[in-house]
Amino acid sequence: MRPDRLKPTLLIIAAILAGTIGWCGHVLLLPVALAFPIIWARAQTRSVAAIVSAGYYLAASRGLPQGVAAFYASGLWLGLLLWLCASLSFVTVHAVLWTKELGVRPFRYLLAVVLMAVPPFAITGWTHPVTAAGVLFTGWGWWGLAAITAGLMGLVTRMWPAVAIAFAGLWLWSAAFWTDPKLPEGWRGVDLQLGSSLGRDASMQRHRDLIATVKDLASGGISNVVLPESALGLWTPTVERLWIKALQGTIISVVAGAAVVDAEGYDNVLVVLPADGGRILYRERMPVPGSMWQPWRSWLGETGSARAHFFANPTAAIGDHQVAPLICYEQLVVWPVLQSMLRDPDFIVAVGNGWWTKGTSIVAIQRASTIAWAKLFAKPLVPSFNT
Template identity: 80%
Template sequence: MRRDHFRPALLVIASIGAGAIGWNGHVVLLPVALVFPVLWSRARTRSVAALVSAGYFLMASRGLPQGVAAFYATDLWPGLALWLCASVSFVTVHAVLWTKRSGVRQFRYLLAAALTALPPFGITGWAHPITAAGVLFPGWGWWGLVAATAGLMGLITRMWPAVALAFLGFWFWSAANWTDPKLPEGWQGVDLEVGASLGRDASIQRHRDLIATVKNIGSERISSVVLPESSLGFLTPTVERLWVEALQGTEISVVAGAATIDAEAYDNVLVLLSADGGRLLYRERMPVPGSMWQPWRLWLGTSGSARANFFANPVATVGDRQVAPLICYEQLVVWPVLQSMLHDPDLILAVGNGWWTKGTSIVAIQRAIAVAWAKLFARPLVLSFNT
């Protein structure tokens, strides 16, 4: 009786630990997240399965309340509310699909994993254990994804100790031989530390400072320079002309974050600028729910929401390269990168504007996820963040 009394508490505590360790921003620790499906399968009631799911998800996303408070310059209560609301889809899916029937439990988990990787549940499908595939099976590509998925199902069966030992073997081998993804030849990402002013300071001086930074980096060896999300603020003909004129006489191409606006909504975008002119490169598929993507505004006929382009433009062309772009929030969920990899891009481009995450591990987690996917598919990676 005492063992049965303490078992649920131990499962929840272990799930909290898995969320804390697996999602702390160190890429080689991502496989710790694989403890979650084991704990979920060991629950003996649906309510305990829900608590295990909540403990894992809430700890993995623990930086959200503080980040939201910083973004809106408020106390923690709005962030706490959003944190709890965001956990609802993850917890609901795993609670509803939990079953006592051991013979079908692994298939139920497979369905839960698929649902939390794809919209609509996948819109808040953070901390997905499948991300660990990039650490366990670097360079395996889609076969690595299949192997990780099969292993996740195996962790739900009675053979889970053997599957766990196999995962440990792959993990230790990978960690012992770990190298970060390479930069693509001729590319360089720029990390900035200008805080909340990026994208909000529209002064000529700010643009001149960014142009000087780009020119200092550009050389015969570096021809493509990447700036973080929101670097240019709102994209206007004046801003575009300023940059195009400044790049005259150079061979530099600049990929930079910006925003375009119309009467209904705005798009979070990447633009390509060079001496030959400027063009829209990419529209963000999944902006941050709540703070950026506010679909109720469109439903009510009001403006102010970022537009979610969901499955549009999975790849973009820069010169002779096919690029898989991921802006900020898209790095935390699963389907954008997998959709992009279906098109066999030459490199992954991950940018963000994480000034509001100061004091949290959110940007480190974003970087770790981007590195994991780049390692899984053996693609060069360009990172560019503002903090």
């Protein structure tokens, strides 16, 4: 094979490996994703840059077809279609902004980094290499974000070997001294393995079982318990009264996922339940596109879509604490956590209901992403997932 034909093939293979390894669900492997800008910059033509971008994104999001098929109980074809559609914004941005001109390439890539971090392109902008900042620049906060952004620009220049060596040194140092984020004192997240029944089983027995789980933790000195996304099902006055009655006489505070439904659609929310009364703590800013957030329904005069509160309620108050809530898909994209960090919250609460991702790495990637952001900003983290 001629060298000029071999190079694009090698670049595509390298991009697929970067996406596969970097987004395998192990937080310390996130820096592998930083190979993508190097590969993108080595593309000889715009079409090769587009294919390289597609290879990286599709490999990183490889769990989507199987997950969508499980969620909709459909054939794999629907998952494949949504998988390809999800890649369009990433591929389009990186193809359009690719250039041969060395002088402007870093600024073109900076624009790609920004566009894939904020809506509308960032709605499907997970697999963002900037997430690796939490591994390389642990505790640096906004300075760490600035440093990795500058480094990403350097990786698309002729100086990329020096930048890559510097990143590799930081990576090894971080791995040698790595510790997971701490839990806030008195807080505990509950991981459940209730599959698709969580949020759909509205029986009294299910609520009693969850209440018993909460009280068991409280007996061990935990006063604040976090339950996964959708744990309470539909948020109704009856559910609220049941939990308030169960928590009377205790100092337990419960944060749990639920859904608030009205005639136009629904909100995916977190509620907080102290013994003296419950309230909605947080409304999800970015529900899962396609499966939950379906804006075309309103355009067609239909109902049933989850609402997206894109830039609302970045933090929420629980007692004396300000927390940054992240529900499910919000852990995969960039802007919700950065918007929350602008308010300097005390810690992060990350919940998910990933029963439909069984057999994929999606929940592991969610965990790795939230850990990375918590480490970057030196924030405690309370995770709670159902699988």
